[in-house]
Amino acid sequence: MNVLVYNGPGTTPGSVKHTVDSLRFLLEPHYAVSTVSSKVLLQEPWQTKTSVLVFPGGADLPYVKECKPIIPAIKDFISKKGGKFIGFCAGGYFGSSRVEFCQGDPLMEVTGNRDLRFFPGIARGPAFSGFKYKSDVGAKAAHLKVNNGTEFSCYYNGGPVFVDADTCDNVEVLAHYNQVPDVPFADGSNNNIKPAAVVLCSVGKGKALLTGPHPEFIPKLLSSSKDNDFPEHLLDTLKKDDAKRIECMHYILSQAGLKTRGDYVGYHIPSLTPLLMVSKPGDGTSGREFEDKLVKNTQAVSNGNHLEFSTEIDTFEVYNGIEKSFNEAASHIDPNDSETSVKTIILPNEDEFQLLKSRAPGFNFDEYFKTLSPHNKIGSIVMYGEVVTSTSTLLNVNRTFLNSLPENAILHVGDQQLAGRGRGGNTWVNPKGVCASTAVISLPLVSPVTHQNIAISFVQYLAMLAYCRAITNHAPGFEDLPVRIKWPNDLYILSPDYYYAKKLKLTGNKFDHNVVPLTDIEPAYVKVAGLLVNTHIFDNKYTLLLGCGLNISCTGPTTSLDRWVDIINDERKKPGLEPLPHVTKEKLLADYMNNLEDVIKTFMTRGVRYVLPEYYSYWLHSNQIVTLTEHGNSRAMVSGITEDYGLLIAKELEPGSDYKFTGITFHLQPDGNTFDIFKGLIAKKA
Template sequence: MNVLVYNGPGTTPGSVRHTVDTLRYLLEPHYAVSTVSSKVLLQEPWQAKTSALVFPGGADLPFVKECRPVIPAIKDFVSKKGGRYIGFCAGGYFGSSRVEFCQGDPLMEVTGNRDLKLFPGTARGPAFDGFKYKSDVGARASRLLVNNGTEFSCYYNGGSVFVDADSCDNVEVLAHYSESIDVPFSDTNSNTKPAAVVLCSVGKGKALLTGPHPEFIPKLLEKGEHDSDFPAHLLDELKKDDTKRLEFMHYILSKLGLKTRSNYANYHIPSLTPLLMVNNPYNNAVKSNDFEERVVENLDDVIVAGNHLEFSAEEDSFELFKGISDSFKEASTHLDKNDPKNSVKTIVIPNDDEFASMGNVAPNFNFQKYFMTLKESNNIGSILMYGEVVTSTSTLLNVNRTLLSSLPENRILHVGDVQLAGRGRGGNSWVNPKGVCASTAVISIPLVSPATNQNISISFVQYLAMLAYCKAITSHGSGFEDLPVRIKWPNDLYIMNPDYYYSKNLQLLGKKFDHKLVPLTDIEPAYVKVAGLLVNTHIFGDRYTLLLGCGLNVSSTGPTTSLDRWVDILNEERKKQNFSVLPHVEKEKLLADYMNYLEDILKTFINRGVCYLLPEYYNYWLHSNQIVTLSDHGNTRAMITGITEDYGLLIAKELAPGSDYSFTGSVFNLQPDGNTFDIFKGLIAKKA
């Protein structure tokens, strides 16, 4: 499930960064924490896949203006669907029934009712005098008295007090300000302390609202992620209580009903590791040294610095080393404890005689298994660029075009065990934990087919890449063909929900592609997402260069399910039938098979066309004969019958009124990037 952090008008970059980093630290891998815009909240089917929606610090009025169309969906998400809302500071004001801010100040006063009404009373502030917009001059370390008896200092800048919160039936005050505040905190002459953090029960869901910023991380503040007005003395006090801050965040998130990381107290966000660029040792035509030569040719500012080259691309700086024994330790030192976002990226090319010792520097990836599975003749995937901890396998190449143009053509597969800044189709970002296989294949396709002289429509590539991955999964070994993987249009991979499997007492052994096991009306409870594909496109000369980024949950315990979980389920059936048990998925073999199938499929596509591939694609996808509602076409009911062979558009045939089988003759062709498809509601809506 997702935890979505609003990032748009009203937020500040610092508040978003602190919010995302703290939530990832505490909640992953149980939840995928990502940022979203109001456009995503308005147009995408986010509610069914989301556990919590978060509004960080900033300013409440822009929230009101930007998110007014989304407020009914947020209220519905919390009260009717049992979702959670978290509002830090400005998000706390936004989630209350009324805001009274800087009353009497003609330049800063904001007073008025709010529509969310998750807290039934008034959020009044600033609790402490001295606040200025876009400034830390009024920031302080406020003391919070937690309702479990603990007390700690917390970053504060302009937040509210929740008036008479102790008197509200549906509100539990989780923390009070222990100091005197500068605005009235009770309109009923209550003798309680001022409420700083409240937990509200709203219908089936809950809302957690704060006045201060318990999500703010002292180490980020120490790195200078604040303005010049930041009071220097604050850091020491905040750092001193940082352990208590994390304990408090763990406490209030648990009270909200979210599952937190069990080892959060000892968890440390890992540093980046060097990228190993390894060519296929069984194919003499593949040379990773070509990369070094092309870097020198393509870039003007290459510097020879001792035993390595230094160069910069559009967004990142790089260091290129040669030889593991000579330079891997040094390359690692350049990354250790540095901010991954701004850190130099180091690349190490092993010497030819170092392949057998790769396990010494990359113990979590078996290069020999990968290259032994890869077909010797394969171009795609014949050079592996592997990092144990990376920023994003997709973004690194996409935003550094000169680096991308310097890579050996149609050969690179970039793999990371842990992604610190993975990217999704809607621009969302998240951390991929261990167990999620993150990869980006760099492929090259001509603009025109050399066999047919027809222009090539690259919109099909996202479909074909998912087909290749499905074939790799279901052919991983005898028995893997029973794994219930399915493709959701246009580029997500879904698998049956284990809860659905057990609730229906299904048997999958020997069933392969039996779609009748799950009625189309049961798609919502039956399937959950296990992978997503992101395609970025560049043109160099007469060829497309496409980045096929995919994160596949092989063995991680969250946030939905994994391939290995399904191997265990199939093995329960196999044991009952006295069949041999299936081994868990080997990511190296899976990736190599993915590259093998991808190369064969793309050759067929380029030389013969997509018509030879669509029948097999339909075997795997979820939507054959699914009945949907086209909300942008007068809520027309239609049946999905396939994909057009020219531009890969979804074919939806209008159904006659009252019928699930008869057609009117009207046909709608829908674009993948122009529409959003909520399989859980059978709804297709046009994007703005």
């Protein structure tokens, strides 16, 4: 499920980054944390795929103005659908019934009622004086006392105290300020009221977690702040209490009903590792060709035992030889900033293949190249890193580097991605167990056989078909795994919860997806992989990046292939069948490359009509009924994909009928919707 962090008018870049990084640290892999705009919240069906909506620090008034049209949807999401709302500082003001800020100051005062009303009282601030907009000059280390017994100093800059919070029926105060605020925090006659810093409000079926201070702010990020007004003396205090800050965040998120990372104590987001660029054994020419092309394209210069060059975004270093270069290449990587750090690449010597076992224990190159067809060009060079930024983004944003790679050969693989990339610019940290890969393929603009222009929109379909083939043929019995393609480019698998609720049996059936009614596609299926295609043109050829993150063994946030292997194995025990092996990512990736080369060859030489029947056997949508809102909510039945541009074909149904057609056919395409592709289809009559 999604955790959506609002990023629009009112936010500050620093607040968004602190919020996203802290939530990813504690909530992933159980949730996918990404940023979202007010436009998305207004136009897309985000509520059904979201657990938490977060408003970070910034300024409350722009939130009120920008988000006024979506207030009803937010309130409905919390109170009726059981969602969660988190508001840090400005988000805490925004989520209260009334704001009283800098009362009496003609330049700063903001006073007025608010529409969300999750906290039924007044958010009054600044709790401590000295605040200045767009500056850290008034920042303080507020001392908090948390209900779980933790006491620590927390970054504070202009946030509220929640007035009389201890007296509200629907409010639990999770943390109090340990200092007396500079504004009244109790308007009633109860002298025992303490100044509330963090409150958890019960709102219908949902919860709202609101804070005055910033427990989400990370001292390490603050230390790199470019604000010249930042009071440096705060850092030592905040760094000293950082473990308690994380403990507080874990506590308040857990109290709000969120599943947090169990190993957060001592957990650190891993640092980048060198990339190993490994050709199949016996191919000793690829590395030399790569270096020659780098020098030509980038003006790379030699610096001791490595080449150095910069491209559009990143700086790279290329080394020869694992034994003599690995430690130096690793030492040049900045452990604190993966985005700006130099990216180091090592080309193993021909006699160093066995050294890969010790330097890259997470990837079995022997298994990969043993499975890869000896005739394969696609995937014949693996660029592997144990920890990478993003297998897709690294290649996509550094065009000069991409154009220097051996053509139609690279498979970039990472065990962990620190900045995985999805549709709509969403990013996340990929944990272990999610196989992140990007295949680089080259296609001509015109087919040399059919002499027709290549419709590259079909590549996403070909890649998903190749992955389905690789999974269902991974070993005898894998044909029973219930994997299916959700148009256009997501891989879905049957939800274990649905399987158990319906008491299904799949062994020996080669998974007949007709056991699931079309009306049950949601929630019967959950996402297990997504494909992102980026396209470049070099030398009158398409260069396409097929980025995919496939959940092989990670337990969250939906399910995994290995979980389904265990389920099928439970079925296989009863008739005494041999258990299926767990998925081997190296074999799976090599089979994916084999099948990708095969389906692309068929597509290029014979056309898409020779591929689509098999694609349809894996997809979810034959005879699915969709509603076309821009055509008067008319209903249409999906029948296939057009052979020119890969649009969805849907035949209009007569009003009130599920099987009689009007004779009108629509060609459908997605409108960029990142949450539910079928809620925002753009249709045109054929």
